[in-house]
Amino acid sequence: MTRTDHLSLVAEAQDRDVVAVGSVLLDGKTSGELVLLVEDRWQGKGIGSQLIDRLQIASEAAGITTITAQVLTTNVRVHRIIARACPQVTFSTPDCGVVEAVISLTGPVGSAHRPAAA
Numbered sequence: 001m002t003r004t005d006h007l008s009l010v011a012e013a014q015d016r017d018v019v020a021v022g023s024v025l026l027d028g029k030t031s032g033e034l035v036l037l038v039e040d041r042w043q044g045k046g047i048g049s050q051l052i053d054r055l056q057i058a059s060e061a062a063g064i065t066t067i068t069a070q071v072l073t074t075n076v077r078v079h080r081i082i083a084r085a086c087p088q089v090t091f092s093t094p095d096c097g098v099v100e101a102v103i104s105l106t107g108p109v110g111s112a113h114r115p116a117a118a
C-alpha cells in the first residue's frame, strides 16, 4: 500500500504475476476516486470485491471520508459489486451514460455480504 497521490493495492497470482489493481486516486485531502481492473481470466472470483473492501478500510485509516466512482450505466457487474461491498453507497442520476457512485466512509464500512470462496 502506498500513499502519495493515490492508495493502491495489487493482487498477485502464485507466480507473482499481477492480476488485479485497485486504486483510490486522491482528488483532495479527504476524497478520492476508485478505479479497479481485474484481468479477464481472474474475474468472478471475488478479487474485485476484496479490493473494494480493503481500499475502503485503508482509505478510512488514511483520513479519506468519501470515495467516488464513475461507472458506465451498462457496467452492471461493477454496480453490483459496489452496492454489495458498500451498502452506504448512493448512485447519481445517469448523465451521458455514466453514474457517479458516492461512498461515504463516515459510518460502518465493508461488505454486508461476501460470497463464499470457491
Ligand SMILES: CC(C)(COP(=O)(O)OP(=O)(O)OC[C@H]1O[C@@H](n2cnc3c(N)ncnc32)[C@H](O)[C@@H]1OP(=O)(O)O)[C@@H](O)C(=O)NCCC(=O)NCCS
Binding pocket: 034, 035, 036, 037, 038, 039, 042, 043, 044, 045, 046, 047, 048, 049, 050, 069, 070, 071, 075, 077, 078, 080, 081, 115, 116, 117, 118
Ligand atoms: C468490475 C470488475 C473490477 C469486477 O471484478 P471481479 O474480480 O470480477 O469482481 P468479483 O469477482 O468480486 O465479483 C464479480 C461476480 O463474481 C461473484 N463472485 C465473487 N466471489 C466469487 C467466488 N468466490 N466464486 C464465484 N463467484 C464469485 C460475485 O458475487 C459477483 O457476481 P455478480 O456479478 O453476479 O454480482 C472487473 O470485472 C473489471 O476489471 N472490469 C473491467 C474494468 C472496470 O469495469 N472497472 C470498474 C471501473 S471503477
